[in-house]
Amino acid sequence: MSISDSVGEKWLGVSQQLPSLPALPRPVYKGASILLFLGAWWLFVAIEFLGFRLIPTPVETIRALVESIQGAPLTSGGQSLYTHSYYTIMRVGLGIGLGICTAIPLGLLIGWSNVFDRYLLPAFEVLRPIPPVAWVPIALIGFTSELMSIVWVVFVGVFFPILINTIDGVKDIETDYVRAIYSLGGSRIDLFRHVIVPSAISSMVTGTVIGIGIGWIAVVAAEMISGNYGVGYATYQAYRVMDTQTVVIGIIILGAYGALSSAFVSLLGRRLTPWERLES
Amino acid sequence: MTGQQHETTEETGSTAQQGSVLLDEVTKVYDPDGEHVVAVDDVDLRIDAGEFITVLGPSGCGKSTLMNCIAGFLEPTSGHVYVDGDRVEGPSERRGVVFQANRLLPWKTIEENVNLGPKMRGELVEGRASELLAEMGIEGTEDQYPTELSGGMQQRAEIARLLANDPDIMLMDEPFSALDALTKEIMQEMLLEIWEKDNRTVVFITHDVSEAIFLADRVVVMSAAPGEVKADIEVDIPRPRNLDVTTTDRFKELEREVLELIHSEAREAMGGA
Known part of the structure; x- marks a missing residue:
């Protein structure tokens, strides 16, 4: 038994003697936490903290959000939420799609082959620190x-x-897997197919989840600067005419899209790596 | 039994059975940061086709390095390794390896793992994996992932993966060292059963004295720093063997002999330092 085990067990013994709150189902805590946030929001508006008197309350926001979802124009005389979403999703989707389709093959090649590592990676290292916006x-x-x-x-x-994540995933491969492939009569292509690609999948998924988060930041910023249409554009235009209700709706919608897309990729990642769920 | 084989290979001089190994003055030096570490020092060793040898020694004595040279994973700094008279220049499917830490591919099911060698070589036989798994006593695990199996079952599957490739030589790097004592004994008996059936050459690395004696025709005892062959001990216990032989006088005698060798070596090393 290791030291940490025995410490853990002692602590367990102590904690069992302490009076504790009854454990509630997880969703109850989630709900309470969200209500707490909405309460704080409402309070700041109600006491007119700094500029908060201009911001809609949660109830007003929800009402406006429902109207937008029903197809009302996002700003008076403007386009609907759906039109703006179409533009934003198309831009972010194309960017993400292109990113995945180029970064994964390049990452695999750079991780796998010294030639690509030497000739391609340095240029990428120079460009990488530039903030997308x-x-x-x-x-x-x-x-x-x-x-x-x-x-x-x-x-x-x-x-x-x-x-970067794909390269790391490829370079992290265990020497013994490589040896196993070669001593079973496999070629370099077999190594790529049976070891490198599958073992790097979870790194690729991690990279994609991070990338998509940055992709959403980038699309919103770019739309605010140069867009015609798009949720980011509409949010910023609403700010310029002090339509704070639309600003808040824009924030909520963008947050929802970001959350949905990364949840989707995580789900896809789990589907692609059925063996990883089993490790206990 | 094994004595007969020695004679046949020696008489015909060649290809009655594949899988003889010759190490000719093999030295392996690691030189990481200008530090000159001699892992294996001038080892000469001859292993006949079909022979079961164990390489016994303390950790760090270069026994894994030696095995990696035979497997073709490492190139000796000087000297050569020959298999059936041909110089080893890299890994080959003729020399199957069972790794110390289990090295089934975690993203493939047990069946896919067992089929991997034949599949990569374009010689996949449908149903062969299930046969081998049944032979290893783990039938029904085809669709499971390695992490779903116990350590002993994973090791069985890894041996099945190796057998699927039908190698001449089995190289085993402390394959049972992570298993509990009971599982380990079962695996040792099973390995002997397999070996007695098709008499492949086995090079088995271990630091467990009784395991080394129980399994082998010959125990090659190595010493550390630099890794040298200290002794080459014939195990004259009749085959087929089961674990009962470990209680015989002859077994105990051999055990004492080997332990004495290792201990005197250790005392020397400590006194010298």
Whole structure:
């Protein structure tokens, strides 16, 4: 028995003697925590803390949100939530798709082959620290179309986390797996197929989840700077005319999209790695 | 039994059975940061086809390095390894390896793992995996992932993976060292059963004296720093063996002999330092 085990057991013995609150089901805590947040929000508006008197209360927001979902224009005389969402999702989707389709193969190649490691990685290392949003002006000039420039900015945000994580995943491979493949008569291609790709999947998924988070940041910032349509654009335009209700709706919608997309990728990742759930 | 084989291979001089190994002045030096570490020092060793040898020694004596040289994972700094007269220049499916930490691929099911060698070589036989798993006493595990099995069952599956490839030589690097005593004994008997059936050459690395004697035709005792062959002891206990032989006088005598060797070696090493 290790030291930490015995300490853990002693603590368990002590804690069992302490009076404790009855444990409630997990959803109860979740609900309480969210209510606490909504209460704080309401309170700040009610006491008109700093500029909060201009911000809608949770109840007003929910009412407006329902109207938007029913198809009401997001800003008076403007487009509906659905039109704006279409633009944003298309931009972020294209950027993420391009990012995944380029970063994963490149990451596998760079991790696998010294040639790619030497010739490609240094250039990427130079470009990597540039914040994606800093690309907006040059992307607008370089790509001329608004769609392409925003897609580029998203792509830059998505690309590097996936690339770096994929490379790490490939380089982390156990020597013994490599030896096992060769001593079973496998080739370098077999090694790639049976060891490198499957063992790097979870790193790829991690990179993709991080990348998508950055992709959403990038699309919102890019739309605020240069968009016509898009949820980020609508949110910023609403701010400029002090339509705070729409601003808050924009925030909620963007948060929901971000959460949904990373939940989707995590789910996909679990589907792709059925063996990892089994480790206990 | 094994004596007969020695004679046949020696008489015909060659290919009656594949799987003879010759180490010719094999030295392996690691030189990580300018530090000159001699892991294996000038080892000459001849292993006949079909022979079961164990390499016994303390940790760090270079026995795994020696095995990795035979497997072709490492290239000797000087000297050569020959298998059936041909120089070893890299890993080959003729030399199967069972690793110390279980090295089934965790993302493949047991069946996919067992089929891996034949599949990569384009010689997949449908149903062969199930046969081998049944032979190893773990039928019905085909669709499970390695982590769902106990350590002993994983080791059985790994041996099945190796057998599926039908190698001439089985290289085993302390395969049972992580198992509990009871499982270990069962695995040792099972390994002997397999070996007695098709007499592949086995090179089995261990630091467990009674395991080394129980399994082997010959125990090669290594000493540490630098890794050298200290003794090469013939085990004249008749086969087939089961664990009962471990209580015989001859077994105990051999055990004492080997332990004495190792202890005097250890005393020397401590006194010298």
